[in-house]
Amino acid sequence: MSGLNERIQIPLPRPTELSAPHWQGCREGVLRVQRCQDCDEYVFVPQPICTSCQSEALDWVKASGRATLYSYTVVHRPQQPSFDVPYIPIIALMEEGWHMLSNLKESTIDEIQIGMSLEVFFEVMSAEISLPYFRPTRLLPSSS
Numbered sequence: 001m002s003g004l005n006e007r008i009q010i011p012l013p014r015p016t017e018l019s020a021p022h023w024q025g026c027r028e029g030v031l032r033v034q035r036c037q038d039c040d041e042y043v044f045v046p047q048p049i050c051t052s053c054q055s056e057a058l059d060w061v062k063a064s065g066r067a068t069l070y071s072y073t074v075v076h077r078p079q080q081p082s083f084d085v086p087y088i089p090i091i092a093l094m095e096e097g098w099h100m101l102s103n104l105k106e107s108t109i110d111e112i113q114i115g116m117s118l119e120v121f122f123e124v125m126s127a128e129i130s131l132p133y134f135r136p137t138r139l140l141p142s143s144s
C-alpha cells in the first residue's frame, strides 16, 4: 500500500458510532442524513438529538443528493501539502433544505455561480471511507 513515490493522502474522517450510518451510506453510494420523527427537520452533521426540538427520535433517511450552491471559497494555500490546489470548499443547500460542507469538483472556477445546480458523487479513499463531493449537474439534451 505504501511507496516512496505515492502521494500523501489527505486526512480522512474517522467514523464514530454516531456517524457510522452516514459513512456506510457513502461507501454504498448513498447520501444519508438524519431526520427527526417528531418535527420532520433534517439534522446534519450527525447528532444524538434533534437540533430543532431536542427529540431523540432520529431516523437515517436517504437524501436525493441534489443541491444548489449556497456558498464557496477557493483555496490556493492548503493547510496540508496533500491537498491539490486550487480546491473549492462549498456549502451545498440540499434539495431537502439542509446544508452540507463539501468540495466542488469537476468545475472550473469561472463556471461557479451561487445557486448553480449540483449533484453529489463519491470518491473511494480507503476501504472504509468514500468522500461525498459535489459537481455541477450536467443536464442531458432533452429528447422530447
Ligand SMILES: [Zn+2]
Binding pocket: 036, 037, 038, 039, 040, 041, 050, 051, 052, 053, 054, 055
Ligand atoms: Zn425535531
